[in-house]
Amino acid sequence: MSEHELPGLLILDIGGTYGVQENIVPLLKKHFCLITMKEFLENKKEMSKKIQSVFVSECRPTVDQELLESLPNLKVIGNSGVGVDHLNLKMISNYGVKVTNTPHAVADSTADIGMALMLASARRLVEGSQIAISPHTKYFAVDWLGVEVSRATLGIIGMGRIGYKVAQRARAFDMKILYHNRKQRRKEEEQAVGAHYCEKMEDLLQQSDFVMLVVNLTPETHKMIGKKELGLMKPTATLINIGRGALIDQEALVEALQNNVIRAAALDVTYPEPLPRDHPLLKLNNIIITPHIGTATVQAVQMMAEEAIANMLAVLNGQPIPSEVFPK
Amino acid sequence: MEDQKLPCVLIDCIGEKHGVYEDHAEVLKEHFCLITMKEYNENKTILGKKIRAIYMWYHKPVINEELLQSLPNLKIVASSGVGIDHLDLNLLSRYGVKVSNTPFIVSTDTADLGMALMLASSRRLVEGYQMAVSPDTEYFPANWLGAEVSGATLGIVGMGTIGYKVAERAKAFEMKILYHNRKQRNKEEENAVGAIYCKKIDDLLQQSDFVMLAVNLTPQTHKLIGKRELQLMKPTATLINISRGLVVDQDDLVEALQNKVIKAAALDVTYPEPLPRDHPLLKMENVLITPHIGSATKKTRLLTMENMTESIQAALTNRPIPYEVLL
Numbered sequence: 107m108s109e110h111e112l113p114g115l116l117i118l119d120i121g122g123t124y125g126v127q128e129n130i131v132p133l134l135k136k137h138f139c140l141i142t143m144k145e146f147l148e149n150k151k152e153m154s155k156k157i158q159s160v161f162v163s164e165c166r167p168t169v170d171q172e173l174l175e176s177l178p179n180l181k182v183i184g185n186s187g188v189g190v191d192h193l194n195l196k197m198i199s200n201y202g203v204k205v206t207n208t209p210h211a212v213a214d215s216t217a218d219i220g221m222a223l224m225l226a227s228a229r230r231l232v233e234g235s236q237i238a239i240s241p242h243t244k245y246f247a248v249d250w251l252g253v254e255v256s257r258a259t260l261g262i263i264g265m266g267r268i269g270y271k272v273a274q275r276a277r278a279f280d281m282k283i284l285y286h287n288r289k290q291r292r293k294e295e296e297q298a299v300g301a302h303y304c305e306k307m308e309d310l311l312q313q314s315d316f317v318m319l320v321v322n323l324t325p326e327t328h329k330m331i332g333k334k335e336l337g338l339m340k341p342t343a344t345l346i347n348i349g350r351g352a353l354i355d356q357e358a359l360v361e362a363l364q365n366n367v368i369r370a371a372a373l374d375v376t377y378p379e380p381l382p383r384d385h386p387l388l389k390l391n392n393i394i395i396t397p398h399i400g401t402a403t404v405q406a407v408q409m410m411a412e413e414a415i416a417n418m419l420a421v422l423n424g425q426p427i428p429s430e431v432f433p434k
Numbered sequence: 435m436e437d438q439k440l441p442c443v444l445i446d447c448i449g450e451k452h453g454v455y456e457d458h459a460e461v462l463k464e465h466f467c468l469i470t471m472k473e474y475n476e477n478k479t480i481l482g483k484k485i486r487a488i489y490m491w492y493h494k495p496v497i498n499e500e501l502l503q504s505l506p507n508l509k510i511v512a513s514s515g516v517g518i519d520h521l522d523l524n525l526l527s528r529y530g531v532k533v534s535n536t537p538f539i540v541s542t543d544t545a546d547l548g549m550a551l552m553l554a555s556s557r558r559l560v561e562g563y564q565m566a567v568s569p570d571t572e573y574f575p576a577n578w579l580g581a582e583v584s585g586a587t588l589g590i591v592g593m594g595t596i597g598y599k600v601a602e603r604a605k606a607f608e609m610k611i612l613y614h615n616r617k618q619r620n621k622e623e624e625n626a627v628g629a630i631y632c633k634k635i636d637d638l639l640q641q642s643d644f645v646m647l648a649v650n651l652t653p654q655t656h657k658l659i660g661k662r663e664l665q666l667m668k669p670t671a672t673l674i675n676i677s678r679g680l681v682v683d684q685d686d687l688v689e690a691l692q693n694k695v696i697k698a699a700a701l702d703v704t705y706p707e708p709l710p711r712d713h714p715l716l717k718m719e720n721v722l723i724t725p726h727i728g729s730a731t732k733k734t735r736l737l738t739m740e741n742m743t744e745s746i747q748a749a750l751t752n753r754p755i756p757y758e759v760l761l
Contacts, residue, residue, distance in 0.1 A: 123575050164576045214584035218607065222557050225550035229731075231724060235560050238723035239716045243708050246725040248452050248492045254731045256542045278606030279546065380571050388567045395566040396559060397574040403557070405582040 112139045113422055114156035116146060116177070118166040126163050129404075130411040134161065137415055143167050155179055159418045163410075165192040174201045182421040184414040185431075187401060188212045188268075191323040191350060195433035205431045206417035209267055211409035216400040217271035220348045223372035224316050227344050227394050228255045253315075253342070253369075256280050261314030263307065263330075264321030264349065265291055272318060273299040284310045311338040316346060323350035324434070331355065336362040344370045348400055351377030360386045363393060374400050440467040441750050442484040444474060444505070446494035454491050458739045462489070465743055471495050483507060487746045493520050502529045510749035512742040513759075515729060516540050516596075519651040519678060523761050533759040534745035538595060539737045540729035544648075545599035547728045548676045551700035552588075552644050555672050555722050556581050581643075581670075584608055589642030591635065591658070592649030592677065593619055600646060601627040612638045639666040644674060651678035659683065664690040672698045676728055679705030688714045691721060702728050 115138035119125030126134070134140055139156065146153045157177050160169060163186040167173070174180065174197070183198060185207045198205055226232060229252040237243055237250075256279045262269045265287040273283050276299075283301040285291075290303045304310040307330075311317060317339060321327050331345070332355035339345070345368055347354060356377060362368050370392040379398050381387060387395065401410065413429070420427045443466040447453040454462070462468060466487075474481050482504045488497065490513040495501075497511060502525070510532045513521060518535050526533055554560060557580040565571055565578075584607045590597045593615040601611050604627075611629040613619075618631045632638040635658075639645060645667060649655045659673070660683040667673070673696060675682055684705060690696050698720040707726050715721050729738070741757060748755045 121577065123573060123577075125576065127577060127579075214608075215582055218553060218583050219557060221607075222550070222553035222559055225546060226554055226559055229547055229550050229727060231550055231554055232560055232563050234724040234727050235722055238708065238725045241711050243711070243725075245451060246708055249455055250725070250727070251730050251732050251735065252727065254543060254733050255546050275603075275606045278603045280542075380566065380574055383569050383571070394559075394563055396562040397566045397571075397578070399557060399562050399578070399580065402579050403582040404579050405585075407579065 112137065113158040114139045114141050114153070115418070116141050116143070116157045116160045116167065117163070118143050124164050124166045126161065126411075127407050130408060133408075133411055133415065137419060150176060158182070158422055159184055161414060161418070162186065162193070169193060169198065171197060174198065174203065182206060182418050184418040186407075186410040186414050189322055189350060190431050191352075195431065199433050204421050204427065206414065206421065206427060206429050207431050208410045208413035208417070209429055211406060211413040212401045213267045213271050215403050215406040216268045216348055217275060219374055219396070219400045220268075220272045220318055220320065220346060221275050223346050223348070223374060223394060223396065224260075224318065224344070225255055227346070227370050227372040228253045228258075228316070232394055233391075255316075258282070258315040259284065259313055261285070261304070261310040261317045262301070263287075263310065263317065263319050265301070266320065266322075268348070269318075269320035270295070270299070272320060273301050284314060286310045307335070308338055311335055312340070314343060315340065316344050318346040319349040319353050321349050321353065323352055328352055329355045331359075333358040333361070336367055339368050341366060341368065343368050344372065346371070347373045347375055349375060351375045351379065356387065360390070363387075363390050370394075372396075374398055440465065441486050441746075442467045442469055442481070443487045443489050443746060444469050444471070444485045444495065445489045446471050446491065452492060452494050454489070455735070455739075458736070461739065462743065465747065478504060486510075486750055487512065489742060489746065490514065497521070497526070499525060502526070502531065510534060510746055510755070512745045514738050514742060517650060517678060518759055519680075523759070527761055532749055532755060534742070534749070534755050534757045535759050536738045536741040536757055539734060539741055541595040541599055543731050543734045544596045544676055544728035545603060547702055547724070548596075548600050548646055548648065548674060549603050551674050551676070551702060551722060551724065552646065552672070553583055555674070555698050555700040556583050556586075556644070560722060561719075583644075586610070586643040587612065587641055589613070589632070589638040589645045590629070591638065591645065591647050592655075593629070594648065594650070596676070597646075597648035598623070598627070600648060601629050612641060614638045635663070636666055639663055640668070642671055643668065644672050646674040647677045647681050649677050649681060651680055655681050657681070657683045659687070661686040661690070664695055667696050669694060670697050672696070672700060674700045676702050679703045679707065684715070688718075691715075691718055698722070702726055 159182045182204045188207050188209045259282040260276045262285040265285040284304050285301050286304045286307045372394040374396045447470050448459045485505050488511045512534045516537045587610040588604045590613040593613040612632050613629050614632045614635045658681050700722040702724045745755050
């Protein structure tokens with residue numbers, strides 16, 4: 107099949123700050139005729155009819171009404187990643203366009219980052235590394251201590267695919283695992299990881315040494331952790347967020363950390379990303395922030411592309427779609 | 435004074451940078467008459483005869499022959515932590531002094547730190563944190579990537595208590611686990627963590643994405659990892675050290691990192707600690723160093739103190755010593 111007979115796929119760019127990774131381009135080109143935003147804008151008349159799919163990576167390109175209006179043959183938006191809170195699902199659906207995500211590809215690497223943040227925060231790894239290399243360090247103080255992860259209690263809020271993989275990992279550290287979820291998991295699944303269901307989130311908050319947010323962002327979960335929830339947590343507890351920044355009331359979090367209402371926080375996600383450089387969260391010393399790197403591995407990027415491609419091709423070929431996302 | 439009925443135990447000091455923690459000292463005083471080095475030095479003649487045990491908290495007080503000669507009634511040196519490479523066991527044996535350590539209590543925290551270092555290094559956590567908080571950051575670039583821990587191959591050098599706990603944790607990340615040890619573990623132990631024995635360390639080095647050192651320091655393991663071993667490792671591999679600095683030839687490691695013979699290193703231990711402030715390891719982007727915090731948690735340090743108390747009490751009442759170190 108010549109390149110031009112392959113269905114057109116719109117991407118933002120190749121490489122650069124927000125473009126798709128260079129090493130997945132050959133994979134995309136195997137199944138699609140790649141069209142960058144620049145090429146599209148330079149030749150809208152010809153390109154607009156060719157584009158049947160859009161590959162959204164790092165939330166780009168932005169899918170707004172103007173774009174949807176100009177792509178008459180668009181059938182599917184293939185999102186790289188599992189979160190779709192940046193897409194207006196209802197609006198897209200009104201144009202008869204399907205949306206797919208990549209829930210399988212993100213699971214391991216995101217669960218790993220959750221564990222990495224929990225361990226780094228508990229054992230004060232970032233602080234420790236700064237002491238180890240600081241020009242002012244003359245000795246290592248013997249009374250410089252962190253807190254234990256093994257045998258502590260982990261409360262997982264959101265026990266989907268990623269949350270369950272976190273539980274599998276935490277179990278190997280002999281952690282006691284509590285979880286809160288819209289639906290309770292089956293007995294076998296609970297027993298396999300030793301997880302106890304907390305129908306009320308309050309129970310989980312009160313008993314956990316580490317609280318990990320692993321839910322997606324919806325109107326229901328927006329600011330689900332606020333002043334009240336932080337007040338219910340132990341003063342020795344750590345809050346870890348690998349979901350979305352807007353799950354937490356950030357102002358309430360700043361206050362809670364400043365007043366030692368909780369011990370510490372570790373966030374891979376904030377709202378916005380990056381935070382404004384004068385944001386109070388950046389000045390606290392009991393917080394670790396990472397730049398949304400939950401799926402930032404060579405392997406995950408490859409797997410997300412593969413999963414997105416499989417989903418988009420299923421739509422274009424009229425086959426069962428593995429991971430379609432529907433508006434509420 | 436009631437104090438006199440309690441056995442006298444020599445410590446370095448209370449509080450300050452290397453001393454026994456103040457809250458621990460309160461508990462110890464219920465069992466022992468604590469004598470600091472300062473007090474001992476001011477009254478050697480009288481106190482020397484009274485001291486029956488030394489409570490060695492993180493390598494202090496330093497024990498030499500002169501000290502041993504002035505403590506005729508010394509029965510035991512209780513040392514904190516599992517490593518005893520800082521003690522002259524032959525010297526202590528000649529003076530009839532027993533030695534105890536705290537082998538098991540530190541294992542879990544140390545295994546946890548090994549996992550923390552592996553994850554932090556592979557996912558570039560410290561670098562990422564610096565980007566997230568830097569005043570110069572305007573955006574987070576998409577092409578900034580780390581490497582996956584899940585599903586990778588971990589080679590554990592030294593499959594003792596700590597090494598085995600690392601294997602238990604790594605298994606949950608679906609890692610392929612290889613190990614090298616003086617003795618092969620039994621089949622049930624291997625199967626429980628899915629660990630494959632490498633009789634030759636070379637085989638482990640050649641196949642691993644992460645090489646974790648969990649041996650103790652002995653003449654046999656001194657500079658176990660040198661130029662030859664580093665070259666056998668994959669250029670994409672990371673070396674993690676949670677054992678002792680001297681298990682690695684540091685000069686060879688610097689060279690290997692500079693020439694990209696291996697990808698990165700994550701070290702909780704170095705030689706010396708801390709490193710001199712102009713040491714090349716401190717400036718390298720692909721090196722993560724932590725200040726020997728393998729067992730640095732409140733709970734574990736408290737249990738360490740309790741273990742040491744048990745050992746001292748056993749020695750002074752002629753009972754079997756729970757954590758005795760034998761030559």
